[in-house]
Amino acid sequence: MIYKFAIGFAIALLLANSTASHVLGLNLLSHLYLGFPSGIRGITLLLLRVGTGILFMLHGYPKITHLKQWASSLKMPVFLCFLSALSMFGGGAFLILGLLTPLVSIAILGSMIFAAYLEITQGLPFVARDPYLIPEGQYEGPNGKGEPPSWEKAFMYCLMLITIAVFGPGIFSIDALLFK
Numbered sequence: 409m410i411y412k413f414a415i416g417f418a419i420a421l422l423l424a425n426s427t428a429s430h431v432l433g434l435n436l437l438s439h440l441y442l443g444f445p446s447g448i449r450g451i452t453l454l455l456l457r458v459g460t461g462i463l464f465m466l467h468g469y470p471k472i473t474h475l476k477q478w479a480s481s482l483k484m485p486v487f488l489c490f491l492s493a494l495s496m497f498g499g500g501a502f503l504i505l506g507l508l509t510p511l512v513s514i515a516i517l518g519s520m521i522f523a524a525y526l527e528i529t530q531g532l533p534f535v536a537r538d539p540y541l542i543p544e545g546q547y548e549g550p551n552g553k554g555e556p557p558s559w560e561k562a563f564m565y566c567l568m569l570i571t572i573a574v575f576g577p578g579i580f581s582i583d584a585l586l587f588k
Contacts (some may be wrong), residue, residue, distance in 0.1 A: 438587040440510040446579040454506075460568050461503030464516060470499025482526070492519040501521030503572070506581020513573035520565045527559035535560045 445453060471478050471493035479489040495515040502512040537560035577583045 426524050427585055432588075433451070437508070440585050441576050442574070442581065444576060444579045444581070444584040444588050450578040453575060454580040456568065457503050457506060457509065457572055457577055457581070460565075460572065461500040461505075462564075464503065466500075468493050468495075472497055490566045492522070493521050500547060502578075506577035506583050509577040509581065510573045513569045517566060517569040520562050520569060522564035524559045524566065527557065527562060533558050534563070547565030562585070 444450070471489065474484060475490055475493060478493070479486040483491065495512075496519060499516040500514040502508055504515075505513075536556035
């Protein structure tokens with residue numbers, strides 16, 4: 409549903425006016441972009457942006473569909489968890505499309521910084537020990553022996569989102585159509 413809205417919104421903007429500078433608010437947003445790399449850089453940004461977007465949609469969907477359970481496990485207000493899950497799921501869709509990329513990256517980044525904070529305050533390590541080096545019975549995940557929790561993944565997502573926010577979506581994006 410979100411992707412249909414995003415595509416419809418982008419097409420409506422393009423049809424309404426061929427230059428983004430005449431559409432209210434888009435001129436201000438155009439200052440968020442350093443450029444729209446093409447060639448191998450554009451393809452690399454496309455792969456990073458779409459891959460990251462898919463991962464966040466996959467992370468956000470179960471959180472939205474089990475919102476109360478997730479909020480309860482975090483001991484957080486449901487509304488804050490909803491905002492986080494929405495930033496992941498909806499933001500992931502926007503990343504895939506390359507729509508409002510810097511703003512979406514920053515919104516998801518906020519959730520990932522908070523996730524890292526929660527994991528750090530729980531005393532989790534940055535990188536967990538390899539599951540095969542953990543003594544028997546010391547860590548058992550939901551499906552038996554698995555990867556112990558750490559804040560490595562949240563950190564990696566932060567780096568990915570900062571890269572996307574700084575370098576932009578690349579030429580293969582709706583943003584490039586709107587703001588180039």
